[in-house]
Amino acid sequence: xxxxxxxxxxxxxxxxxxxxxxxxxxxxxxxxxxxxxxxxxxxxxxxxxxxxxxxxxxxxxxxxxxxxxxxxxxxxxxxxxxxxxxxxxxxxxxxxxxxxxxxxxxxxxxxxxxxxxxxxxxxxxxxxxxxxxxxxxxxxxxxxxxxxxxxxxxxxxxxxxxxxxxxxxxxxxxxxxxxxxxxxxxxxxxxxxxxxxxxxxxxxxxxxxxxxxxxxxxxxxxxxxxxxxxxxxxxxxxxxxxxxxxxxxxxxxxxxxxxxxxxxxxx
Amino acid sequence: xxxxxxxxxxxxxxxxxxxxxxxxxxxxxxxxxxxxxxxxxxxxxxxxxxxxxxxxxxxxxxxxxxxxxxxxxxxxxxxxxxxxxxxxxxxxxxxxxxxxxxxxxxxxxxxxxxxxxxxxxxxxxxxxxxxxxxxxxxxxxxxxxxxxxxxxxxxxxxxxxxxxxxxxxxxxxxxxxxxxxxxxxxxxxxxxxxxxxxxxxxxxxxxxxxxxxxxxxxxxxxxxxxxxxxxxxxxxxxxxxxxxxxxxxxxxxxxxxxxxxxxxxxxxxxxxxxxxxxxxxxx
Ligand code: SF4
Ligand code: SF4
Ligand code: SF4
Numbered sequence: 001x002x003x004x005x006x007x008x009x010x011x012x013x014x015x016x017x018x019x020x021x022x023x024x025x026x027x028x029x030x031x032x033x034x035x036x037x038x039x040x041x042x043x044x045x046x047x048x049x050x051x052x053x054x055x056x057x058x059x060x061x062x063x064x065x066x067x068x069x070x071x072x073x074x075x076x077x078x079x080x081x082x083x084x085x086x087x088x089x090x091x092x093x094x095x096x097x098x099x100x101x102x103x104x105x106x107x108x109x110x111x112x113x114x115x116x117x118x119x120x121x122x123x124x125x126x127x128x129x130x131x132x133x134x135x136x137x138x139x140x141x142x143x144x145x146x147x148x149x150x151x152x153x154x155x156x157x158x159x160x161x162x163x164x165x166x167x168x169x170x171x172x173x174x175x176x177x178x179x180x181x182x183x184x185x186x187x188x189x190x191x192x193x194x195x196x197x198x199x200x201x202x203x204x205x206x207x208x209x210x211x212x213x214x215x216x217x218x219x220x221x222x223x224x225x226x227x228x229x230x231x232x233x234x235x236x237x238x239x240x241x242x243x244x245x246x247x248x249x250x251x252x253x254x255x256x257x258x259x260x261x262x263x264x265x266x267x
Numbered sequence: 268x269x270x271x272x273x274x275x276x277x278x279x280x281x282x283x284x285x286x287x288x289x290x291x292x293x294x295x296x297x298x299x300x301x302x303x304x305x306x307x308x309x310x311x312x313x314x315x316x317x318x319x320x321x322x323x324x325x326x327x328x329x330x331x332x333x334x335x336x337x338x339x340x341x342x343x344x345x346x347x348x349x350x351x352x353x354x355x356x357x358x359x360x361x362x363x364x365x366x367x368x369x370x371x372x373x374x375x376x377x378x379x380x381x382x383x384x385x386x387x388x389x390x391x392x393x394x395x396x397x398x399x400x401x402x403x404x405x406x407x408x409x410x411x412x413x414x415x416x417x418x419x420x421x422x423x424x425x426x427x428x429x430x431x432x433x434x435x436x437x438x439x440x441x442x443x444x445x446x447x448x449x450x451x452x453x454x455x456x457x458x459x460x461x462x463x464x465x466x467x468x469x470x471x472x473x474x475x476x477x478x479x480x481x482x483x484x485x486x487x488x489x490x491x492x493x494x495x496x497x498x499x500x501x502x503x504x505x506x507x508x509x510x511x512x513x514x515x516x517x518x519x520x521x522x523x524x525x526x527x528x529x530x531x532x533x534x535x536x537x538x539x540x541x542x543x544x545x546x547x548x549x550x
Binding site: 040046066145 | 365
């Protein structure tokens with residue numbers, strides 16, 4: 001089971017957060033209430049989604065202090081420590097897209113070439129489009145289609161037809177393009193990539209131990225970030241790495257591990 | 268057979284084609300998205316939580332966190348004393364298939380669960396964004412005051428209200444938290460029986476908060492008293508009708524430019540006798 005350590009830890013945090021949110025609404029627990037868009041810890045500390053706040057500002061909203069403070073806390077946390085960890089440790093849609101990737105591997109879909117190509121920068125264009133549409137429509141545009149919040153609210157308040165969107169994302173990732181949603185399109189993932197760019201936590205490769213088995217590249221949802229495998233011993237520097245630790249899990253040769261930079265000795 | 272060379276893809280050509288490609292796809296996506304966003308707006312009949320900003324501002328300010336709905340559900344007054352569990356809450360969060368309400372935004376359906384006009388209005392301070400505006404329900408003493416809530420306005424359909432038939436019913440009157448203020452009973456003689464009175468519920472628009480307790484209480488199959496957002500429920504007399512005897516109403520109308528007001532129109536060109544004989548066309 002040691003090759004599933006981080007996977008299991010991630011599922012525990014992802015599902016644990018959903019349980020806390022659910023309990024807050026259903027039973028009045030105080031630990032973590034609200035939704036992933038904006039929450040309250042112990043009824044006092046606000047946490048909010050910086051991308052939602054950005055869209056709301058683009059739409060011309062004048063916002064209360066709590067939600068701004070919440071967005072700053074989240075930005076600082078991921079910006080300084082977590083990197084893009086939101087995507088693999090918090091976001092519930094990650095469970096859907098991981099499931100699709102798993103089925104893809106089992107069905108050997110990856111081994112059969114398909115001619116669908118989408119730039120991995122599409123998510124950054126999506127950010128720009130979301131902000132423009134928000135400004136034009138006069139409200140946060142991604143928030144009315146976001147599968148992340150639809151999943152999150154679905155667990156807390158009931159899914160309704162929103163479940164269809166999650167099935168659609170599963171099918172998209174399974175049959176159209178590997179890692180289509182999280183690895184190419186999701187603007188929230190794009191925002192977390194950008195804001196986690198200089199974070200202290202990242203994966204580090206030791207090429208001396210590497211046997212070039214390439215298991216890591218098989219499981220990585222953002223393979224392009226592992227371009228140093230077997231070549232150079234260095235940290236993963238590309239911001240799209242979600243710090244999911246799946247590559248560390250599957251590596252049998254101790255060539256990958258998490259690395260926390262001490263402040264001030266950034267390489 | 269063609270001996271022509273393949274067109275050469277220069278760096279310049281690639282740059283322009285790529286740029287056009289990205290811009291075009293971006294525009295396509297943006298147009299589809301904006302088109303959908305336009306359809307996603309709530310219907311004008313949606314009832315929002317207490318102290319909600321006007322709809323357009325509400326929609327841009329609410330982050331869809333559900334903290335208001337959570338506060339409403341778990342407020343002390345909503346906990347069933349016997350089971351210790353919360354009763355169904357007033358504020359619901361719209362699902363993708365909730366008719367006419369923007370996904371993820373809070374709303375209530377008065378006939379299902381009305382707003383109980385809590386003393387401490389717990390839903391409002393819970394809001395982190397200001398989409399529920401505490402100031403709008405705060406009185407001069409700086410306290411939250413449920414009398415200042417304004418979710419909508421109760422409207423009576425006098426055709427289906429059985430009190431207007433002469434039957435005895437004052438359920439809405441008694442259900443109203445502002446009893447005898449927001450709904451008053453108007454006594455008129457029932458000339459059909461000659462010895463009874465109609466007890467007609469009349470809503471005072473200056474007092475009613477739109478909580479919907481009356482709509483919930485109404486015994487007719489489909490409520491004969493129901494809450495509508497004020498923009499839907501109310502007309503507007505406009506600046507050309509003024510209560511000349513009322514100082515306040517003159518303020519409403521404000522300073523008017525007399526030179527822009529005229530009673531002269533196309534009809535005035537003929538004599539009254541002529542245009543009445545010719546028949547009038549209103550264009
Ligand atoms: S005031 Fe109305 S909406 Fe607010 S918590 Fe009380 S019942 Fe719910
Ligand atoms: S608490 Fe405020 S921001 Fe959150 S869902 Fe309710 S109205 Fe919207
Ligand atoms: S909605 Fe009905 S019950 Fe509520 S204040 Fe108005 S008249 Fe009274």
